[in-house]
Amino acid sequence: MARILVIHGPNLNLLGRKEREIYGSDTLAEINRQLSEVARQHAVELEFFQSNHEGAIIDKIQEAMETARAGILINPGGFTHYSIAIRDALSAVALPTVEVHLSNVHAREEFRGRSVIAPVCIGQVGGFGKQSYVLGLLGLLKHLERDAATM
Numbered sequence: 001m002a003r004i005l006v007i008h009g010p011n012l013n014l015l016g017r018k019e020r021e022i023y024g025s026d027t028l029a030e031i032n033r034q035l036s037e038v039a040r041q042h043a044v045e046l047e048f049f050q051s052n053h054e055g056a057i058i059d060k061i062q063e064a065m066e067t068a069r070a071g072i073l074i075n076p077g078g079f080t081h082y083s084i085a086i087r088d089a090l091s092a093v094a095l096p097t098v099e100v101h102l103s104n105v106h107a108r109e110e111f112r113g114r115s116v117i118a119p120v121c122i123g124q125v126g127g128f129g130k131q132s133y134v135l136g137l138l139g140l141l142k143h144l145e146r147d148a149a150t151m
């Protein structure tokens, strides 16, 4: 069974309690529950990881190579806009990765419109609240299916 790593970056542990007008009222646990349901329907396994620390996220990405994860779904939070180190880690492990955002980062402050992570991802989904995660996961699964078919 394919195993996918789901990474939630800084401050996403506060979901449902902070800036609900931007990020909605769902908690991270609810988002993870919904993703687990989609994963069950597609017979894949998810591993969830949340951290407020750049180094911990990098360690987790590196670990994904050794633990044979098929791909990564990541909401890098604020690190999206400047963490070259997270980008380098994703680039190094070279696993298919999808970047997701709850909010439409292009409709907010100008600095949010730039992602240093997106160029090393197969795609980016944003603006659909928790559905961004579901759509991102479905996109990643389709990509993996296509890859498997051409092997």
Ligand code: DQA
Pocket: 010, 011, 012, 075, 076, 077, 078, 079, 080, 100, 101, 102, 103, 104, 105, 112
């Ligand atoms: C976010 C967008 C980022 O700009 C912000 O720093 C976050 C959340 C989103 O999911 O919309 O932490 O990644």
